[in-house]
Amino acid sequence: MDINTLHPLETKFLRSLSDNQVFSPESFMENKDLTPENVRGVIGWFKAKNWLNVVEEQTVVKAELTEEGKIYAKKGLPLRDVWNILSSKPSTIIEIINKTDLNQQEIGKAVGFLKKNGFMEERDGLLCLVNLQIPEYIETLENLVSEGTKHDIILSSLTEKDTAVLDDNAKKRGSGSIFRIKEQKQVKYRLNEDGESVRKIVLSSDTKDQIGNLTPEILREKSWEGRKFRKFGISLKPKSKPLGRLHPYGRFLDTVRKELISMGFEEMKGPIVESEFYNMDVLFMPQHHSARDIHDIYLVKDPSKASDIPSAILSKIASAHRDGGRSGSRGWGYDFDTEKTQRLVLRSQGTAISARTMTKKPPIPGKFFAIARCFRYDSVDATHAPDFFQIEGIVLEENINFRHLLGLLSTFAEKLAHAEEIKFVPGYFPFTEPSVEAMIKHPQLGWIELGGAGIFRPEITVSLDIPCPVIAWGLGLDRMAMNALKINDIRELFTQDIEKIRSSKVVI
Amino acid sequence: MPKVTADIQTLFSLIGKPMSIEKLKELCWLAKAELNDNPQTGEVTLELSDTNRPDLWSVEGISRLVQQFISAKPKEYSYLSDPPHQGNIIIAEENVSSIRPYIGMFLCRIDPVTDRLLKDMIQTQEKLAENFGKKRKTVSIGIYPASEINFPVIYRAVKPCDVSFIPLDFEEKMTLEEILSVHPKGKEYSWILEKRKSVPLMIDNKGEILSFPPIINSRKTGEVKIGDTYLAVEATGTDLSAVQLVLSIFAMNLSDRGGKITRMKTLYPDNQEFIFPTDEVEELSTYIPGVNKLLGSEFGIEKISSCLRKMGFKYKKGTFDNELIVSVPFYRRDIMHEVDLIEDIAIASDYNDFQPLMPESYTHGGLSQVQEKSDVIRQVSIGLGFLEYMGNILTSFDLMKNCAGDNSDPVEISNPMTSLFSCLRDLLFPGLLCMESKNSKSLYPHLVFEAGETVKKASLSTETLTSVAYMIAGPETTFSELHSVLQTLCDMLSVELTLVERDYCFFISGRSAEIFLKGAPAGFIGEIHPVILDKLGIRMPTVICEIFDLNLFFN
Known part of the structure; x- marks a missing residue:
């Protein structure tokens, strides 16, 4: 038996016992070190270890406070209230009713008691006390009530007088009384041979002089010299500590940023409330495009219109839509609505940020990326979040071409998605031509989408006076994160469960 | 995205020959379509991503594209x-x-x-x-x-x-x-x-x-x-x-x-x-060097001609040696510019046959300024024992108002799908309280922060800011605990912190203050009033603070 595996309560309890002592939780009522609850716990453990013998089971009669009794324990006995009123001056019943919050029944009972026992008499319709000395009965009852608030009263431990007063105020399972009498089984135990031998070891091991927690005092006073250190139960699994840590998705986004920066990309930021101009018109999405319907995009109530649309660029974009402008394109062939372009929406695609960058004479060569919250008009379920992250970017370079699209996507597949196999299929984005989508092989799911890329249409770059081709790319970030973090429900990316954030595994 | 259901036998008879589903699946990518088959019904579904090509949104359309590709012969009508x-x-x-x-x-x-x-x-x-x-x-x-x-x-x-x-x-x-x-x-x-x-x-x-x-x-x-x-x-x-x-x-x-x-x-x-139907045809010139420049390829005129045929285009030699004049049939309204033809050429020659290249120029990468600052705050915050939270930006107007009263004036959506997502958060702390209300069973104390985007109304427009908010909830939580966190943060960032006592409808009066950083109003801190806690079903004392714009920590 390695007594170091014992719980401190167990050791404490064993030390408190004398040889062959008979005990029950109740016998620790007055103990300062151990409460009856502590002892009940230890008895449970000892029973499981088979260290106990039952000595006797007896039925104990106890009195406990009724609900009413508990109320009186707080606000005082009716008897006391009535006594106090009458001791200041003789009063009528009505006066007593007015001066207390007692009900008639309670007053009746108190008055009846005082009268019956000759403490009070009636003169000219007034109730007067016979003697101003408070009856012992009341004080006894008050003592019993206050005792009752601490623990149940064992009847056999009371004096005869106390018993009489208690009886007078108790009914078996009755209502309207202060006390209720109940019978309880009480088991008394003694350590059996095994238990006793453990106790002996505990006593003999004499850990009393051993050092428990090392304290600054012990160090200062050098009282540790010549003493032993108590052994700790280091094999026990400790409670885990609430720790501060980054959100798993936040951390994932950090690693994505790090990869992109290492490839020479500079981060862009853009507004969440965006005009249709930057969100769509600059990107050559026709104003009648279905993605611009009221059922596909969130509109902003107030303010509802943008005021920051650069008019010189606007007119070039408008003519690109109308007839291709200077780009050599046929254009969409419709009347561009300069009102609609101002309409404010929730950014529906990260490309809006690239659109902003491109209108601001970006450096060439240049590489930019953004991790952007975007909003789509979808109902929320396991695959659709109310807002989601998109990662996307642009590359401006004199001689880039279609093969660079494939190069970028291959690098992303390797560095960000850790995919081993990639294939390319034709894709469609309203703003790029040619466009490509990359699929990567997932060990369980098979071929899944990684993202897409394309070269911005000349209608866009020519209108914005950008003298070189511009690659646009975007990746399905939420999907990638779900794979990396091994979750199936997109809503869990933004989990509200503290335990999940605390316990999610670290992914590199 | 249009979705088309097709009978597989009809598809094969229109294409002119049967083939394996795998082969068909692969060919359907030419139409930017993902094919899923249902062996029980003998039908397949096609999801078409090109919203600009209605000619493909039918059994016949898909078959036409595949058939022309296989035969390398444009169909005549x-x-x-x-x-x-x-x-x-x-x-x-x-x-x-x-x-x-x-x-x-x-x-x-x-x-x-x-x-x-x-x-x-x-x-x-x-x-x-x-x-x-x-x-x-x-x-x-x-x-x-x-x-x-x-x-x-x-x-x-x-x-x-x-x-x-x-x-x-x-x-x-x-x-x-x-x-x-x-x-x-x-x-x-x-x-x-x-x-x-x-x-x-x-x-x-x-x-x-x-x-x-x-x-x-x-x-x-x-x-x-x-x-x-x-x-x-x-x-x-x-x-x-x-x-x-x-x-x-x-x-x-x-x-x-x-x-x-x-x-x-x-x-x-x-x-x-x-x-x-109209017989209108548009003619579009394409130049071999232009094709090769955009695709990074070294295609000759033969290769390009064959690709055009496969995609259903007729063409003739142009006035220049390296020019082809392509007839664009009326149904290809998506061809607006030469680049659209060039994409078709690339598709016909198979994307996977191009050798990937990386961009060659050196560019210097880096974080945006606001992210750089945000990361500093995040690192310090976890060091102070806080757990990072990320909430949704689209949120409920009622939650914002219930928590912050007149201190919240969020940008609302005029066509919300549900009242749960009807506005953009202009403060972070309501999201933290909402989170707290769902975590009564997890080990206390809860120390949580969020550094995230909020949207505030500005004159005639809106502004996207990055805000920071902290929350502590636990049996012994008090104002001073969070105050000391804020002070530590400010000391670390060498910014002067001043608290001016001020009442807010969501704080206990006398236990709340407006935060000034270097003398500029920056946010608030206080103990959440039990009325709010009760409304949200939070059973622990909770303190929060919010800094509206994290730039204020750094200016």
């Missing part, structure tokens, strides 16, 4: 060079030109219509009218048994209460007004004609009503049945090129199914006339 029918014409009257001006029709003799063909026709009609035609607004299509029609057909505007006929799916005569208010199709599409005093109607030479476009056909003359052998297909719309396009596509599809197409003429007021 000889009816396009036939003259239009001499007697059978449509006359569009002046009064309809302000309502739904354009109409076109063609005729088709075909083997008895089968169940399958009927299904496919209805699907094409729906995709073209619903998706491409914006729920019939810009264009809608009607199909009729042509033998019932006495030409010429008149297209005119009438008053909705003046005319009645028996519509499809009904037994009794109804006025157009009744159709709009009672018939399911009338109810569904009446918005297109809303506020119109008169509406379009098609009548034949004997006065028989063919249809009430774009709502419903007549039961008597406007219902195609299995076994019919002579069809008339009509389209009406607000845009001539859309009407031309859908009729071009529909005629090709029926021709692919063995139909013999006869073109028809529409006479418009002012003696204008158009023939449907």
Whole structure:
């Protein structure tokens, strides 16, 4: 038996016992070190270890406070209230009713008691006390009530007088009384041979002089010299500590940023409330495009219109839509609505940020990326979040071409998605031509989408006076994160469960 | 994204040969379509990502693309060079030109219509009218048994209460007004004609009503049945090129199914006339060096010609050696610029045959300033024992108001899908409290922070800011605990912190303050009032602080 595996309560309890002592939780009522609850716990453990013998089971009669009794324990006995009123001056019943919050029944009972026992008499319709000395009965009852608030009263431990007063105020399972009498089984135990031998070891091991927690005092006073250190139960699994840590998705986004920066990309930021101009018109999405319907995009109530649309660029974009402008394109062939372009929406695609960058004479060569919250008009379920992250970017370079699209996507597949196999299929984005989508092989799911890329249409770059081709790319970030973090429900990316954030595994 | 269902045998017979599903799947990528097969029904579904190519939104369209690719031969549609029918014409009257001006029709003799063909026709009609035609607004299509029609057909505007006929799916005569208010199709599409005093109607030479476009056909003359052998297909719309396009596509599809197409003429007021389907072809030059520059390839003229053929284009040599003049058939309205042709060339030569390259120029990467700052705050915060939270930006107006009262004035959505996501958060702490209300079972204390975007109203516009908020909830949590966190943070960032006692409706009075950083108002801190805690069902003392713009920590 390695007594170091014992719980401190167990050791404490064993030390408190004398040889062959008979005990029950109740016998620790007055103990300062151990409460009856502590002892009940230890008895449970000892029973499981088979260290106990039952000595006797007896039925104990106890009195406990009724609900009413508990109320009186707080606000005082009716008897006391009535006594106090009458001791200041003789009063009528009505006066007593007015001066207390007692009900008639309670007053009746108190008055009846005082009268019956000759403490009070009636003169000219007034109730007067016979003697101003408070009856012992009341004080006894008050003592019993206050005792009752601490623990149940064992009847056999009371004096005869106390018993009489208690009886007078108790009914078996009755209502309207202060006390209720109940019978309880009480088991008394003694350590059996095994238990006793453990106790002996505990006593003999004499850990009393051993050092428990090392304290600054012990160090200062050098009282540790010549003493032993108590052994700790280091094999026990400790409670885990609430720790501060980054959100798993936040951390994932950090690693994505790090990869992109290492490839020479500079981060862009853009507004969440965006005009249709930057969100769509600059990107050559026709104003009648279905993605611009009221059922596909969130509109902003107030303010509802943008005021920051650069008019010189606007007119070039408008003519690109109308007839291709200077780009050599046929254009969409419709009347561009300069009102609609101002309409404010929730950014529906990260490309809006690239659109902003491109209108601001970006450096060439240049590489930019953004991790952007975007909003789509979808109902929320396991695959659709109310807002989601998109990662996307642009590359401006004199001689880039279609093969660079494939190069970028291959690098992303390797560095960000850790995919081993990639294939390319034709894709469609309203703003790029040619466009490509990359699929990567997932060990369980098979071929899944990684993202897409394309070269911005000349209608866009020519209108914005950008003298070189511009690659646009975007990746399905939420999907990638779900794979990396091994979750199936997109809503869990933004989990509200503290335990999940605390316990999610670290992914590199 | 349009979705098309197709019978696999029909697909194979249109393509001209059977093949494995795997092979078919691969070929469908040429159409930017993802194919999923359902072996039980013998059908496949195709999800098409190109919203600009309605010619592909049908069994025939997909098959055409695959068949041309395999044979490397553009398909010929000889009816396009036939003259239009001499007697059978449509006359569009002046009064309809302000309502739904354009109409076109063609005729088709075909083997008895089968169940399958009927299904496919209805699907094409729906995709073209619903998706491409914006729920019939810009264009809608009607199909009729042509033998019932006495030409010429008149297209005119009438008053909705003046005319009645028996519509499809009904037994009794109804006025157009009744159709709009009672018939399911009338109810569904009446918005297109809303506020119109008169509406379009098609009548034949004997006065028989063919249809009430774009709502419903007549039961008597406007219902195609299995076994019919002579069809008339009509389209009406607000845009001539859309009407031309859908009729071009529909005629090709029926021709692919063995139909013999006869073109028809529409006479418009002012003696204008158009023939449907149109034989218009656009010519577009493409230069070999231009193709190679965009694709990074070294293709010769032979390779490029073969790619063009595979994608269904006819071409001729241009004036220059390295020039090809490509004929773009009318149904390829998506070809707006040479780059669109170049993409088709790349698709035909297989994307996976291009050798990937990385961009060559050196550029310097880096975080945005705000992210750089945000990361500093995040690192310090976790060091202070806080857990990072990321909440949704789209949130509930009620939550914002319940938590922050007049201190929140969020940007609202005018078309929210549900009240749960009806505005943009302008403060972070309501999100933290909402989170706290769901975590009463996890080990206390809870130390949580969020550094995230918020949207605030600014004069005539909005502003996206990055805010920071902290929350501590636990049995012994007090104001001073969070105050010391904030102080530590400010000391670390060398920014001077001043608290000025101030009451907020969501804080306990006397235990809250406005935060000033370097003298500038920056946020608030305090113990959340039990009224708010109670409303949210939080059973722990909770303190929060919020800094509206994290730049204020750094200025």
